[in-house]
Amino acid sequence: MYIERLKESINGVVGSFILKDGKMMQSDLDPDLLYVTQSICYLIEMVNEKRNINQLVFLGEKKDLFVYFHQDLAAGVLLTHTANIPLLNYFIKRLLEKKEDVHLPEPFPSTLEEKVPYFDRPKGEVLPNVPKYARQVLEFVDGKRTIRDIIEQSTLPLEVVLDVILSYRRSSVLHYRS
Incomplete structure (x- = not known):
């Protein structure tokens, strides 16, 4: 509307x-x-x-x-x-x-922060092949934590965490649970 x-x-x-x-x-x-x-x-x-x-x-x-x-x-x-x-x-x-x-509809069912990323192959195969800064983010990806949880647990700035997650999502290493 x-x-x-x-x-x-x-x-x-x-x-x-x-x-x-x-x-x-x-x-x-x-x-x-x-x-x-x-x-x-x-x-x-x-x-x-x-x-x-x-x-x-x-x-x-x-x-x-x-x-x-x-x-x-x-x-x-x-x-x-x-x-x-x-x-x-x-x-x-x-x-x-x-x-x-303004009659606003209900919120979208899932924002980026609420998505749960997971790897398409074993974590042990992925982590050794990524840069150190990316590893500091990807080590928290377990298929259970939301992106919000990963942001909170990582010591890196928000922008870096999101950039790593979105980059590895685009390269098809990470996927989101539906």
């Missing part, structure tokens, strides 16, 4: 998402981009410890990402450089301030 209205109302919108309390509520982004929303959630938590933010803007070479915050909601919009930003700001402000009118 929200996503369709946004695309109909504002030219240049490529995709968008809504987070409520850090959980994905709606999205029409490519599934490969959804992990970015988890990074945004962590960024929000870190920044909000020192000051309250209303908006984050990421300017890219081809597209921009605007993320708006209001209480427990965050709305992200991926758009081209030709998009009407004042109209977007107005639209999002009205949406977030009248959130009681």
